[in-house]
Amino acid sequence: MQTLLSTWFGRASPASRSVDGSPQALVGSLLLMAWFVEARDPYTGGHLWRVSRYTRLLAEAAGLPAADVARVSLGGFLHDLGKIGIPDAVLRKNSTLNDDEYAIVRTHPELGWRMLSGHPLAELVKEAVYSHHERPDGKGYPRGLKAEEIHLDARIVGLCDAFDAMTSSRPYRAGMSRGQALAIIQSQSGSQFDAALARHFIDMGRRGLLDHVMGHSDDGIPLQECPMCGPTLVVKRGQQPGEHIYCRNCGGEFALEQEQAKLVARPTGRVGSPQDLQPDADHALIRKVVAEAVSRMPLEQMLSSDGEVL
Known part of the structure; x- marks a missing residue:
């Protein structure tokens, strides 16, 4: 992780500088932690980016x-940190979870909260990580909070x-349409979802303001389809025709080709090597x-000289 951060910032600095400085x-x-957690599941490609974008819009x-919008958007990207502790057999199961497996999944908010412990910016995102599965009717988890007890x-x-979960495909079901998902949000307004927020979200959806995010992994970059597995192929910004990408579910190799103004993934008939399939x-x-x-966000002002949030 520390080496990746050094590379990411374009400098070969010591780990202490790359992690503890700016x-x-x-x-x-x-x-970076969140991205690698997401990469474990081939069917969640782009999920964190989409949730981050939806949260910003909402x-x-x-x-x-503006500062609160940025904080919530950051929490949207980081909300699933705790899934690092979910076994692959559960996280990548290609059928509906049983009760025991679902109980394991329900541990991820608390684990994510614990992972944040000691991080200088934990206070900014801990409630988004810890409480995003709470419900206004008190039937959520992990603490069974109700209504205003749940952080905004x-x-x-x-x-x-x-x-995003409703509108994204899984091995055992296709993603819902926008209209179907919005209808469920409306029916669960006040019970599963905050009523005022649900009204705003439904209005945005009906006006088409969510369409540029649905089914995408970055601005203007839609997920690509693997013929065997579905929308598991993520194209990164800056990738060029002739480059290869891989389905991290079946291992299939795809060549990127230019088609009008966009890149499309064409199967090559080959399977990627173990190195190719590494995230x-x-x-x-x-x-x-x-x-x-x-x-x-005024992060410089929020950090004291010893790196703690004021």
């Missing part, structure tokens, strides 16, 4: 100040996370998310 490095250390629609950041992230952090995406967060 606000950019502190935010980047969290995002926070803006709710009238939050967590209420926003929880709604956006649920929408490779999307540094450009992480840099962009970091830049947006740092530009909107």
